[in-house]
Amino acid sequence: xxxxxxxxxxxxxxxxxxxxxxxxxxxxxxxxxxxxxxxxxxxxxxxxxxxxxxxxxxxxxxxxxxxxxxxxxxxxxxxxxxxxxxxxxxxxxxxxxxxxxxxxxxxxxxxxxxxxxxxxxxxxxxxxxxxxxxxxxxxxxxxxxxxxxxxxxxxxxxxxxxxxxxxxxxxxxxxxxxxxxxxxxxxxxxxxxxxxxxxxxxxxxxxxxxxxxxxxxxxxxxxxxxxxxxxxxxxxxxxxxxxxxxxxxxxxxxxxxxxxxxxxxxxxxxxxxxxxxxxxxxxxxxxxxxxx
Amino acid sequence: xxxxxxxxxxxxxxxxxxxxxxxxxxxxxxxxxxxxxxxxxxxxxxxxxxxxxxxxxxxxxxxxxxxxxxxxxxxxxxxxxxxxxxxxxxxxxxxxxxxxxxxxxxxxxxxxxxxxxxxxxxxxxxxxxxxxxxxxxxxxxxxxxxxxxxxxxxxxxxxxxxxxxxxxxxxxxxxxxxxxxxxxxxxxxxxxxxxxxxxxxxxxxxxxxxxxxxxxxxxxxxxxxxxxxxxxxxxxxxxxxxxxxxxxxxxxxxxxxxxxxxxxxxxxxxxxxxxxxxxxxxxxxxxxxxxxxxxxxxxxxxxxxxxxxxxxxxxxxxxxxxxxxxxxxxxxxxxxxxxxxxxxxxxxxxxxxxxxxxxxxxxxxxxxxxxxxxxxxxxxxxxxxxxxxxxxxxxxxxxxxxxxxxxxxxxxxxxxxxxxxxxxxxxxxxxxx
Numbered sequence: 102x103x104x105x106x107x108x109x110x111x112x113x114x115x116x117x118x119x120x121x122x123x124x125x126x127x128x129x130x131x132x133x134x135x136x137x138x139x140x141x142x143x144x145x146x147x148x149x150x151x152x153x154x155x156x157x158x159x160x161x162x163x164x165x166x167x168x169x170x171x172x173x174x175x176x177x178x179x180x181x182x183x184x185x186x187x188x189x190x191x192x193x194x195x196x197x198x199x200x201x202x203x204x205x206x207x208x209x210x211x212x213x214x215x216x217x218x219x220x221x222x223x224x225x226x227x228x229x230x231x232x233x234x235x236x237x238x239x240x241x242x243x244x245x246x247x248x249x250x251x252x253x254x255x256x257x258x259x260x261x262x263x264x265x266x267x268x269x270x271x272x273x274x275x276x277x278x279x280x281x282x283x284x285x286x287x288x289x290x291x292x293x294x295x296x297x298x299x300x301x302x303x304x305x306x307x308x309x310x311x312x313x314x315x316x317x318x319x320x321x322x323x324x325x326x327x328x329x330x331x332x333x334x335x336x337x338x339x340x341x342x343x344x345x346x347x348x349x350x351x352x353x354x355x356x357x358x359x360x361x362x363x364x365x366x367x368x369x370x371x372x373x374x375x376x377x378x379x380x381x382x383x384x385x386x387x388x389x390x391x392x393x
Numbered sequence: 394x395x396x397x398x399x400x401x402x403x404x405x406x407x408x409x410x411x412x413x414x415x416x417x418x419x420x421x422x423x424x425x426x427x428x429x430x431x432x433x434x435x436x437x438x439x440x441x442x443x444x445x446x447x448x449x450x451x452x453x454x455x456x457x458x459x460x461x462x463x464x465x466x467x468x469x470x471x472x473x474x475x476x477x478x479x480x481x482x483x484x485x486x487x488x489x490x491x492x493x494x495x496x497x498x499x500x501x502x503x504x505x506x507x508x509x510x511x512x513x514x515x516x517x518x519x520x521x522x523x524x525x526x527x528x529x530x531x532x533x534x535x536x537x538x539x540x541x542x543x544x545x546x547x548x549x550x551x552x553x554x555x556x557x558x559x560x561x562x563x564x565x566x567x568x569x570x571x572x573x574x575x576x577x578x579x580x581x582x583x584x585x586x587x588x589x590x591x592x593x594x595x596x597x598x599x600x601x602x603x604x605x606x607x608x609x610x611x612x613x614x615x616x617x618x619x620x621x622x623x624x625x626x627x628x629x630x631x632x633x634x635x636x637x638x639x640x641x642x643x644x645x646x647x648x649x650x651x652x653x654x655x656x657x658x659x660x661x662x663x664x665x666x667x668x669x670x671x672x673x674x675x676x677x678x679x680x681x682x683x684x685x686x687x688x689x690x691x692x693x694x695x696x697x698x699x700x701x702x703x704x705x706x707x708x709x710x711x712x713x714x715x716x717x718x719x720x721x722x723x724x725x726x727x728x729x730x731x732x733x734x735x736x737x738x739x740x741x742x743x744x745x746x747x748x749x750x751x752x753x754x755x756x757x758x759x760x761x762x763x764x765x766x767x768x769x770x771x772x773x774x775x776x777x778x779x780x781x782x783x784x785x786x787x788x789x790x791x792x793x794x795x796x797x798x799x800x801x802x803x804x805x806x807x808x809x810x811x812x813x814x815x816x817x818x819x820x821x822x823x824x825x826x
Contacts, residue, residue, distance in 0.1 A: 108639075109636075109639075112632075112635050113632050113635070116629070116631045116632050116635070119631075120629050214460070217460055217464070221464060221465040221681075221722075222460075222461065222462055222463070222464040222465050222468075223462075223465040223466075223651070223652075223655070223681045223682060223684065223685040224652065224655060224685040225685065226684075226685060226686055226687025226689075226690065227687075228687065228689055228690070229663065235665070236663070236664060236665045242635060243635075243638065243664055243665060245663040245664055245665070247663060248631070248663070317629075317659065317660060317663065318628055318629075318656050318659070318660075319652055319655045319656055319659065319685055319686075321652065321685070323462070323652070324628075327626050327628060328628055359632060362632035362633070363632070366595075366621050366622055366623060366624075366632075366633065367595045367622045367623070367624055369623075369624060369627075369632075370624035370625075370627065371624075
């Protein structure tokens with residue numbers, strides 16, 4: 102273990118950043134939803150899985166390739182989210198947030214069970230699009246083109262989302278509604294519709310992450326539940342509802358996980374939770390959250 | 394505002410609690426094909442002669458994973474295989490009707506144990522079949538022994554079932570960890586794959602599989618250059634694969650199962666590991682895994698199985714009957730094992746004209762040679778190990794495959810006498826002098 106050379110370290114750091122990109126993408130959606138709706142969206146992982154299955158289904162049944170799926174799948178997941186919000190979630194806003202937590206948890210189990218019945222448990226194959234196949238020797242490691250692509254696209258989407266919420270008029274409404282929905286409504290802004298759109302947008306991000314994941318992991322009903330645990334930890338560490346927090350924490354945790362994989366691989370699944378416990382002890386509101 | 398903040402901190406705490414619960418559940422269901430510690434302890438209510446319904450019918454209990462990671466390997470397909478065996482046998486044995494029931498053990502030893510106990514005590518179950526996930530199988534193994542019933546394993550992999558934990562009431566059918574690493578390992582080393590690097594899932598099953606395979610590699614004069622232990626259900630294998638890549642080993646041995654195997658192979662293709670001349674060896678890879686990977690990612694993979702649907706006319710005829718009832722999905726070696734085991738069990742019951750004494754039925758099964766279209770001629774060792782040929786296969790290239798499920802080409806057949814561990818070496822109390 103004493104011989105951790107730069108040769109071994111750099112690749113792991115880069116890989117960590119790449120994984121961090123998908124954490125960031127998923128936790129971003131969760132954060133946006135939590136910020137405005139005060140709902141912990143436990144269905145996020147299942148909607149990510151839905152995105153991957155739509156991607157697979159588009160190719161398998163209709164021949165629509167990866168590039169088409171990048172647009173259609175998030176859209177489809179977003180619409181599913183809007184329907185979910187309109188028919189179920191919005192009925193529970195008046196009650197304790199716990200009820201919506203339970204509801205989304207139920208939806209997650211339902212979706213996972215449904216896909217298990219339909220497609221079995223071992224998953225479906227999906228190939229990397231021809232244009233992104235292959236790998237390149239970048240000096241210290243072999244970097245598959247597809248991994249590079251995932252990182253760049255995720256980064257662009259993350260920064261784009263941040264820009265929209267922090268620098269545009271729409272974003273300012275959104276942030277205002279997060280602070281005081283009643284007042285914003287009084288100014289004539291349709292807050293309920295904004296909530297619906299936000300939820301749709303948040304889960305569309307999950308769907309998008311699903312599209313990006315389809316070529317690299319097995320497209321299976323359980324793919325979401327395995328990943329979402331880590332993503333929740335990211336959101337808790339970053340500070341619930343903080344957009345910048347979830348992006349930065351996503352990348353940072355990817356890096357830390359990468360480091361752990363060099364230093365002590367079996368702990369790589371646990372290090373995130375150890376960190377979470379630590380952060381909760383020192384800063385209960387999370388690194389970027391507003392302290393009470 | 395204050396209320397809001399209070400709410401938020403409550404939610405954060407809740408979230409943390411839920412996360413911990415989820416994380417615990419994850420390790421709890423840490424199941425593989427292989428050996429983990431036996432969970433449940435044998436029941437204390439040793440009801441002699443079984444309970445309730447026993448006597449007026451023979452009940453076969455298919456205890457399997459209906460909804461988890463092994464549902465495609467066993468699951469509904471195993472239930473179907475048992476039903477087909479009953480139908481092919483004529484639906485009756487020794488004048489008694491035969492009933493097949495099934496349940497989901499969720500890969501948890503405690504759940505599996507309580508179902509097994511309930512089945513034996515109140516449902517009149519005479520024999521439990523399948524049971525993937527070694528930790529559950531080891532628990533059911535003990536309960537079956539105390540109740541003097543019969544346990545026919547084809548889903549679980551651990552060779553401890555015919556070793557340290559062997560029982561006069563248990564027969565281990567389709568495969569085990571020893572046979573898998575022996576068959577593929579020997580073949581690969583003989584063909585020049587003499588340096589290995591292991592990608593091992595970090596729990597008892599992975600360790601056992603790596604240990605067995607390492608033994609084979611070293612016996613044959615090969616060398617293990619290193620290993621990396623990854624957590625169960627890892628999503629991303631790239632770091633581990635990079636370590637395997639830089640080890641320059643000719644063979645990367647996958648001592649993992651299910652989705653971990655699928656994801657490691659899928660991502661190895663991405664990093665060009667096979668294209669650069671390293672080969673992957675799946676120590677426990679099922680045809681359903683290959684189906685989930687697709688041939689472009691899985692091609693060239695070496696693996697061992699005891700059953701392949703397209704091996705000969707007998708296996709084809711049976712498999713097509715199964716596939717017709719499962720949306721075209723071909724059976725796995727576990728499904729074949731369930732069918733073959735139930736058939737042989739019914740033959741033994743027919744001879745004895747009774748299923749009451751489990752040990753007597755198993756003794757009868759051991760005394761009779763086995764013969765069926767799925768595994769050919771075979772025998773059962775004194776320690777309960779069913780003995781038949783194993784096969785080493787290579788996964789076809791996409792252009793070699795003519796249809797869906799046309800995935801394997803035969804590399805070598807390991808004859809029955811070499812395919813499984815010799816009973817004398819098995820650590821089984823029944824085979825010691």
